Amino acid sequence: MKRRDFLLTSGTGLSSLSFSGIVNSAICSDIPTPAVREFTPQDWRIIAAVQNHLFPSEAQAPGAVEIQALRYLHNYLANPATDPEDVKFIHSGSRQLQQFAEKNHSIPFTQLSIDEREKLLREFETRPEGRRWLITILNYVLESLLTDPVYGGNPDGIGWQWLEHRAGEPRPPANKRYWLL
Amino acid sequence: MSYDFDICVVGSGAGAGPVIYTLAHAGYKVLVLEKGPWYTEQDYFKDELKTSLRGGYTPDLREQQHVVELENDDGSWRSFPTYQSSWNFWNGNVVGGSSNFMSGFFHRLKPNDFHLLSSYGPIERANIVDWPISYNDMEPYYDKVEKVVGVSGRVIEHPFQEPRSSKDFPFPPTAEHPLAEHIDRACERLGIHSMPMPRAILSQPALNRKACVYSGYCGSYGCATGAKGSSRAALIDSAMATGNVDLRPHAMVTHIHSDAQGKVCAVEYIDKEDKKHAVDARLYVVAAQAIETSRLLLNSTGSKHPDGLGNNTGQVGKNLIFAGGGAGSGRLTYDKFSEQQVTELKEFGTFVNRSIQDWYEITDKDMFKSDAPQKGGTIDFVHLHPNPVARASRQTRNNGQILWGKPLKDRLKAHFTGGRYLKVEAFCDWLPTDNSHVSLDPQVKDKWGLPVAKIKVDVHVQNLKVGWYLANKSADVMREMGADNVLAFASGVPPTNLVAGGCRFGIDPEKSVLNPDCQVHEVENLYVTDGSFMPTGGSVPHTWTIYANAFRVADKLLERLGGQKKQV
Numbered sequence: 001m002k003r004r005d006f007l008l009t010s011g012t013g014l015s016s017l018s019f020s021g022i023v024n025s026a027i028c029s030d031i032p033t034p035a036v037r038e039f040t041p042q043d044w045r046i047i048a049a050v051q052n053h054l055f056p057s058e059a060q061a062p063g064a065v066e067i068q069a070l071r072y073l074h075n076y077l078a079n080p081a082t083d084p085e086d087v088k089f090i091h092s093g094s095r096q097l098q099q100f101a102e103k104n105h106s107i108p109f110t111q112l113s114i115d116e117r118e119k120l121l122r123e124f125e126t127r128p129e130g131r132r133w134l135i136t137i138l139n140y141v142l143e144s145l146l147t148d149p150v151y152g153g154n155p156d157g158i159g160w161q162w163l164e165h166r167a168g169e170p171r172p173p174a175n176k177r178y179w180l181l
Numbered sequence: 182m183s184y185d186f187d188i189c190v191v192g193s194g195a196g197a198g199p200v201i202y203t204l205a206h207a208g209y210k211v212l213v214l215e216k217g218p219w220y221t222e223q224d225y226f227k228d229e230l231k232t233s234l235r236g237g238y239t240p241d242l243r244e245q246q247h248v249v250e251l252e253n254d255d256g257s258w259r260s261f262p263t264y265q266s267s268w269n270f271w272n273g274n275v276v277g278g279s280s281n282f283m284s285g286f287f288h289r290l291k292p293n294d295f296h297l298l299s300s301y302g303p304i305e306r307a308n309i310v311d312w313p314i315s316y317n318d319m320e321p322y323y324d325k326v327e328k329v330v331g332v333s334g335r336v337i338e339h340p341f342q343e344p345r346s347s348k349d350f351p352f353p354p355t356a357e358h359p360l361a362e363h364i365d366r367a368c369e370r371l372g373i374h375s376m377p378m379p380r381a382i383l384s385q386p387a388l389n390r391k392a393c394v395y396s397g398y399c400g401s402y403g404c405a406t407g408a409k410g411s412s413r414a415a416l417i418d419s420a421m422a423t424g425n426v427d428l429r430p431h432a433m434v435t436h437i438h439s440d441a442q443g444k445v446c447a448v449e450y451i452d453k454e455d456k457k458h459a460v461d462a463r464l465y466v467v468a469a470q471a472i473e474t475s476r477l478l479l480n481s482t483g484s485k486h487p488d489g490l491g492n493n494t495g496q497v498g499k500n501l502i503f504a505g506g507g508a509g510s511g512r513l514t515y516d517k518f519s520e521q522q523v524t525e526l527k528e529f530g531t532f533v534n535r536s537i538q539d540w541y542e543i544t545d546k547d548m549f550k551s552d553a554p555q556k557g558g559t560i561d562f563v564h565l566h567p568n569p570v571a572r573a574s575r576q577t578r579n580n581g582q583i584l585w586g587k588p589l590k591d592r593l594k595a596h597f598t599g600g601r602y603l604k605v606e607a608f609c610d611w612l613p614t615d616n617s618h619v620s621l622d623p624q625v626k627d628k629w630g631l632p633v634a635k636i637k638v639d640v641h642v643q644n645l646k647v648g649w650y651l652a653n654k655s656a657d658v659m660r661e662m663g664a665d666n667v668l669a670f671a672s673g674v675p676p677t678n679l680v681a682g683g684c685r686f687g688i689d690p691e692k693s694v695l696n697p698d699c700q701v702h703e704v705e706n707l708y709v710t711d712g713s714f715m716p717t718g719g720s721v722p723h724t725w726t727i728y729a730n731a732f733r734v735a736d737k738l739l740e741r742l743g744g745q746k747k748q749v
Contacts, residue, residue: 054585061590081235083243118586125583134583139574145232146569163597165569166529168227168398170405178231181224 034078035087042095042108043094047137049110050097054134055141062158064141070155072144073137081179093133100124109165150174186212186427187742189448189462191434191477192649194278195727196468196711198412202329206421208746209727212427212460213417214450217274219430220281222414225403225738229568232402238282239271244628246470250457250637252616254409257329260635261662262625263299270472270636270677275403276430277413278470280515280679280724285401285409286561286606287332288721289539289729291343292316293556297610297717301556307641310716313688313697320346322729327351330410330728331388334379341541355384355393355532359525361515364535364562367661378536378561381410390414393575395530426485432458432519434480435629437465437707443485445707451629464738468711468731475619475683475713476634491701496694497684498619501636502611502718503642504679506558507652509669510565511603511659514524516599526601540654540719541720548650557647558609558720560655565602572596603659605669607651609720612641619683641674647720648672681712681723699734710734 048070055062077087101109101120107111112120136178144153146160148171154160160167172178187209190197197213205211217238231237240246242264249268250260263269273279293300296311303309313364324346333352336345354377358503361377368375382399384390391654393408407414420426431453438459440446447459467474475498479489489497515523536559542550543557565572577584577593584592611617618641620633648671656669687693690702701707711729712723739745 015455023271053592053662056586058587061594122582131583135327138577138583138585139570142573142577143230143234143570147234148228148572151230158185161594163569163573166596167395168396169404170226170396172226172228172231173502176224177224178228178237179236181218181220181231181237 006086035084035091036074038091039077039094042098043091044074046072046094046098046109047090049117050094050121050134050137051141053121054138055145060160064144066112066155067144067149067159068153068155069141069142069144072151073140074125076140076143077153079179089126089133093136096129097124100130148172150177182233184462185460186210187575188212188461188464188466188738189214189460190466190468191437191448192278192468192470192474193276193412193417193428193709194273194410194468194470194711195280195346195724196713197414197466198233198277198280199728199731200418200466200468200710200735200738201426202416203732204742205423205425206695207739207742207744208270208423208425208748209739209742210425210427211420212428212462213364214432215278215428215430215436216433216450217276217430219276219428220403222337222405222407224552225281225405227396227402228406229570231281233568234570236269236271238273238275238403239269239385240274242269242328244626245271245633246627247633248622248625248635249351250603250635254637255694258637262633268677270634270680271531272470276428277411277415277417280411281403281409281413283403283411283722283724284563285383285724286536286563286722287334287379287381287725288536288559289719290316290319290331290602290719290726291341293465293542294719295319297556301554302525304612304643304682305515306614307643309612310602310685312716313686316343318734319726319729320344321730323725325732326728329388329732330381330415331383331390331637332379332381332392332410333384333727335377337374337376337378339374339538341538350379352384352387354534355380356395358528358531358533358564360513360520360562360564360601361535363662364533364603364658367658368537371657371661373537373539373658375535375537378532378534380515380534382530383408383410388415389419395532397530399532401568407428410701433629434469434513435631436475437467437477437490437577439481439483439486439490439704441484443483443703445490445704463742464706464708466708466710466738468709470711471680471683471713472636473621474709474711475501476632478684479619479621480631486703491684491694491703491707493703494691496692499615499686500613500682500685500716501617501619501640501680502613502682502715503609503675503677504514504722505515505609505648506607507605507648507655507669507671509655509658509659509667510602510605511662511664511667512600512602513663514600514665517665537561537658540651543647543650545650548646555647556610556720560606560619560651560658561608561726562655562658563604563606565604570599578655600665602664605652605655605659608722609644609647609651611644611675611718612719613682613685614639614641617682637660638675644673645673681718681727682711683713684713685716687716698737699730700737708734708738
């Protein structure tokens with residue numbers, strides 16, 4: 001399957017967790033690292049669900065969906081400049097969480113209620129590996145909230161506006177993003 | 182005998198720039214070997230990912246790293262490679278070195294810093310010595326840095342104001358944030374002298390460079406206007422214009438070869454395409470920042486230097502120092518101030534620029550169990566670093582649990598919008614000891630197969646005592662200002678961006694690597710001009726002293742080469 005077909009297919013049936021971000025980035029970004037091709041649609045779904053739990057949308061404040069956290073993370077993981085170890089770590093963490101959910105609840109993480117997700121993630125947090133994974137996922141959410149929109153998150157500076165943060169000038173242009181300089 | 186160049190300089194940071202500048206302007210042919218890329222003002226953006234989160238100006242730790250050795254609570258030692266940790270000892274491998282990314286908080290050392298041992302006496306377990314030169318020898322070069330690199334500020338009288346040959350700074354202070362006035366008023370009430378902090382930043386266009394535009398992102402960031410006095414903007418650009426400099430970026434020096442007499446005969450480097458080259462020169466200068474300078478000398482063995490170049494008395498890498506001290510912060514919560522004051526506090530871009538040096542010397546029997554004055558330090562007040570991702574990440578810590586969901590979002594909102602933060606950086610001597618040094622790691626190698634530097638870090642208890650003293654004083658000022666959440670503490674963690682020593686200068690070859698001219702005792706055509714020379718570091722950031730000393734040594738090199746060449 002070609003990468004673009006895979007990504008388009010993976011977007012189907014996910015109305016609440018729009019994958020349009022990933023589709024867009026598939027069209028415009030470079031060829032992804034081999035490691036990111038290991039991610040299945042289910043992996044992306046669970047990562048998106050965790051992002052939304054850690055950083056929920058509110059009427060007055062953007063959440064993971066509005067800041068395009070999934071697209072941002074995908075761009076990062078698909079970037080050839082990214083350490084393959086980081087990609088593997090995100091991937092294996094999502095698999096461990098899936099197994100952990102099915103062992104404890106016999107259903108996938110994405111089908112759990114909000115309260116069940118909270119309880120499960122707090123249990124997952126007590127494992128050193130789980131804790132490290134959650135910190136990492138949350139950290140990329142915060143990057144998506146507050147780094148320059150040129151990197152795919154924080155669309156139109158939505159995160160900056162929410163936190164009344166002023167970006168510095170000059171801002172990085174697309175042809176001078178960090179791995180291109 | 183003919184040489185490729187008059188002088189070959191390894192590195193291009195604050196220790197290299199003055200040599201390059203002085204000799205190029207005097208008409209000599211200078212080769213500069215810099216392992217990083219050559220960025221200009223057009224390449225520096227306010228990009229937190231590039232600058233801070235992705236290590237965009239430092240080597241990939243998978244390819245080039247260090248090994249750190251730290252003491253455990255029980256007195257044993259553990260070591261680990263930095264790739265497997267959150268440590269990173271690289272500080273800017275680009276043309277101009279880490280001076281591109283400095284904040285430019287510029288303080289001179291005081292006269293007593295040049296003879297710490299005679300002034301304050303010995304301290305157990307600390308290798309304190311007097312410098313082989315005095316403040317008077319260095320003063321003309323501090324003055325030169327003010328004029329050539331560009332230092333802005335305003336001299337005020339205070340108990341530890343050092344002697345100056347120029348009455349005031351050549352450039353007025355940079356624009357000040359209203360926080361400065363809050364600090365001044367609090368200090369006035371407490372009877373403390375708050376002083377404008379000198380900055381290596383141009384407050385007005387001068388020296389063929391633009392003035393600061395107050396972007397709000399200065400320290401850790403490359404300057405997009407050239408106002409910051411980096412070695413590149415202030416010295417190398419001007420040296421390049423003479424036509425006498427051949428600057429080769431992406432040139433990793435792997436070995437300095439020495440001949441049967443022990444003199445340097447060639448420098449070997451690898452270029453971007455992994456091709457090996459060798460060059461020679463009449464004189465050689467190493468200025469690769471303290472840790473890498475020691476590592477390069479230790480890796481450069483030769484028939485007369487079996488344990489490393491200039492290391493026949495085993496001194497190379499010894500007595501590595503950092504900047505000791507403490508840190509603190511407080512918040513001026515908006516709901517405690519008037520609408521007018523809040524509008525002022527929200528001002529963006531200008532600098533806090535306040536320092537206190539009233540405790541550069543401390544007499545406090547309770548703290549130090551002695552009536553004798555102790556060497557103290559400097560308190561600098563600055564903005565909380567604006568990097569938003571770093572600030573947000575810190576809000577996720579919650580008594581051992583990760584904070585997430587709505588509670589995290591509420592805390593983020595309060596942190597970013599509820600008040601103005603003030604930060605303190607306190608500087609004191611990081612005392613040199615037998616357990617603070619650089620050696621070659623026996624196992625870990627870089628991508629070229631060379632042993633990496635192993636950095637052993639030892640924290641002397643005196644650093645912590647002085648650090649606590651200064652931190653507590655800074656907390657008093659913040660409380661007097663009406664700040665909330667006041668937090669201040671001493672730190673035993675070495676600031677990896679403030680490192681010096683390893684090749685201390687001195688009279689006795691048994692106890693030092695360099696002579697008073699920063700020439701390697703055993704190698705008459707080799708000099709070291711970065712912060713490696715410092716036997717003790719003073720209670721301020723090192724950069725101004727590194728610049729000044731490199732200008733001083735540049736004059737020695739110029740004299741040796743035959744003085745200013747006549748223009749043809």
